[in-house]
């Protein structure tokens with residue numbers, strides 16, 4: 129499928145989980161060409177985007193169906209079988225059900241709205257990452273190589289150590305950061321088998337509880353005494369209790385580690401593999417030469433690539449929900465107790481191949497971050513993280529090439545294990 133995305137991207141998906149890659153590609157094929165679907169009218173055309181697959185339940189690669197489901201909180205639930213809340217309740221306890229859905233979730237989101245704003249995200253990134261990014265830029269300038277996959281792992285691990293107050297022996301090292309990342313990865317891998325069912329075995333629950341205890345061991349201390357300009361201190365100031373803060377901390381760890389690292393290195397690879405880095409460099413240079421004010425919300429060249437990289441990679445390639453009450457969607461009747469998988473990768477990638485200057489795609493909007501009340505809480509942080517890496521790699525104006533790469537195998541979130549870049 130050469131026009132859908134790059135062969136390297138397809139390999140990344142394939143190595144992560146061949147069965148899931150097959151579902152994503154089949155979903156894309158079944159959704160059909162966008163233009164034809166938009167032109168066709170009514171139920172028949174839309175039904176192609178929603179079908180029942182044995183062993184998986186309802187599956188859709190249609191962005192309109194995905195948004196309909198994610199914003200319909202009366203008929204679909206994240207805490208029913210098929211949603212991630214169902215997984216978490218088994219690990220953390222039933223109190224999670226209130227944190228994930230209904231009034232408890234509404235209250236948590238209202239209180240935590242201020243946790244990651246554009247400006248707090250930028251401050252977090254420059255605080256936790258600037259030394260590593262300056263060093264990587266210097267290495268490339270000197271003609272050396274940078275393993276962007278390792279760099280992304282270390283950066284995201286550092287972010288988690290600083291956000292969650294994970295205890296380290298002294299100032300956190302790159303090894304501490306890689307260890308924190310790997311622990312988050314282990315926790316996420318427990319959800320690997322959940323495509324067919326979100327019920328966990330007793331062993332999986334015990335293993336997950338042990339990891340959560342390890343990752344959140346610094347939370348009680350931080351929640352009690354960390355200054356208000358840290359995440360844990362802010363949680364306390366916002367009135368979140370220790371249970372809620374611990375739950376939120378575990379969520380951040382799982383939701384915001386592999387996803388961010390995946391988007392960072394895959395976007396860097398896409399820029400090189402598609403040759404779009406040249407368009408990016410030209411646009412950056414034009415912006416420097418003529419720094420005109422931008423309209424509110426208008427992205428600069430790097431911000432545009434961040435959005436495009438998120439669209440094409442869609443690291444959370446699937447979002448699951450349980451059906452809470454019988455409902456009709458796209459001409460099909462979904463029954464309470466069934467599950468639905470929204471193939472966000474297929475829905476987003478369907479808008480066309482990676483282009484550094486692609487304008488905003490209205491149909492997908494920001495489906496890579498979900499939609500509705502569970503829309504990614506860390507979206508601003510994720511965008512700031514990816515932008516910071518792209519600036520470090522391309523701000524010097526020189527194109528890069530890939531020296532070596534290896535995709536991760538058997539992981540929930542597709543990504544690179546190694547992506548070594550140097551100046552072209």
Ligand code: HEM
Nearest residue numbers: 379380383384387388391444496497498502504505506510
């Ligand atoms: C490229 C990086 C990221 C992607 C693609 C991504 C994607 C998503 C998606 C699709 C959801 C919705 C899941 C659903 O509806 O079932 C979500 C939720 C969430 N994300 Fe992200 N995420 C990213 C980074 C982050 C970061 C950096 C953080 C925080 C440190 C974060 C924190 C969260 C939280 C807390 C939720 C749950 C929100 C809720 O249920 O109300 N994410 N993310």
